[in-house]
Amino acid sequence: MLSYRIDNGGYIQLKTENYPDGTMKIDLVPSDASASVDIRWHYENELEQIQLYYIVSNLKERFPKAEFTLFMPYLPNARMDRVYADMEVFTLKYFCRFINSMGFDRVTVLDVHSSVGAALIDRVVNLSPKDYILKAMEEAGFSFDDDYLFFPDEGSMKRYSSMFTAKHVGFGIKKRDWSTGKILGLEVEGDDPAGRNIFIIDDICAYGGTVYYSAQKLKELGCGDISVFFSHCEDSIAKGKLFDCGMIKNIYTTDSICTLPDNSILKKLKLD
Known part of the structure; x- marks a missing residue:
């Protein structure tokens, strides 16, 4: 589940639906941001990953001077922290690369399964449980x-x-x-x-x-x-x-x- 907060307001859950071809229609509540945009992602499925990219891209265009943070308590792909054969895809590495591509000022996770995951994320904070x-x-x-x-x-x-x-x-x-x-x-x-x-x-x-x-x-x-x-x-x-x-x-x-x-x-x- 994805939600976002502009400055010090409450968190707003995404409003999404699909067009007939299956692509997403996403509505973000209009607002102004002068200081911060905080994103919360309680992971449920990989579809949310592309939703995250769409909303962060849109909000960064709206509020280019705001600080962007991501609270992602569970790190998806955390168990895939190494590969043993060429046929295996190092999904954790590529997922972290995807998160880094959005340029968050801070990414907060909780008790990440492997130190590899924390090391691969830029500006990460790994909270103790x-x-x-x-x-x-x-x-x-x-x-x-x-x-x-x-x-x-x-x-x-x-x-x-x-x-x-x-x-x-x-x-x-x-x-x-x-x-x-x-x-x-x-x-x-x-x-x-x-x-x-x-x-x-x-x-x-x-x-x-x-x-x-x-x-x-x-x-x-x-x-x-x-x-x-x-x-x-x-x-x-x-x-x-x-x-x-x-x-x-x-x-x-x-x-x-x-x-x-x-x-x-x-x-x-x-x-x-």
């Missing part, structure tokens, strides 16, 4: 003294462990079938989780397989309630096992890309 994680911990009733902080893999441990000081910490080591890449299970390293409530932190969730196997092992080891935070949660989580497995009490995420309604398990935190 710490405040949102703390809010989720508070809502879940997490105790830094009594409960257990868990990172589902070594990557999430490196990313988040320095943000928090908990007395009881662990992380997962995935067991894979390297011929298929499929996760077969997970081992827990660190403190004993028996009898303790768990709070899991990770950056992106698609179907939730890693957290599912984490929860399965933690339950085998005798843990209590399990709550989870994802900085970004794709709607595909509903097709995975986390909602129905009976092991997860709460799933917290931001509204960066998740458009699912809140339910008894899923709770979305609104980005500022």
Whole structure:
């Protein structure tokens, strides 16, 4: 979803429709800008990418002296941060090149999946998710003294462990079938989780397989309630096992890309 704000006004959502040939008709509310144009993009699909280009081009023609900023909390193509064969297209590199072509004065992202993505964007600000994680911990009733902080893999441990000081910490080591890449299970390293409530932190969730196997092992080891935070949660989580497995009490995420309604398990935190 795309919206924009002229100077200090409220955000205005795009008004779009299609001509008979399928091309877009876009209307922007007339206004005057002397200082700034702020664009917000909560990514839903790649069609919005061309919409972004059209509206930024138009607004830059209208307001050539204004400062232009983009708030894009989820970085599309973030997982495609390297290629292993000539046949693979380095989509992240080309997407970032596209964003750079519009000449934003600042591009703000949230907890970008790879440092490669942040490095490829000009004038980028990579926001820490710490405040949102703390809010989720508070809502879940997490105790830094009594409960257990868990990172589902070594990557999430490196990313988040320095943000928090908990007395009881662990992380997962995935067991894979390297011929298929499929996760077969997970081992827990660190403190004993028996009898303790768990709070899991990770950056992106698609179907939730890693957290599912984490929860399965933690339950085998005798843990209590399990709550989870994802900085970004794709709607595909509903097709995975986390909602129905009976092991997860709460799933917290931001509204960066998740458009699912809140339910008894899923709770979305609104980005500022």
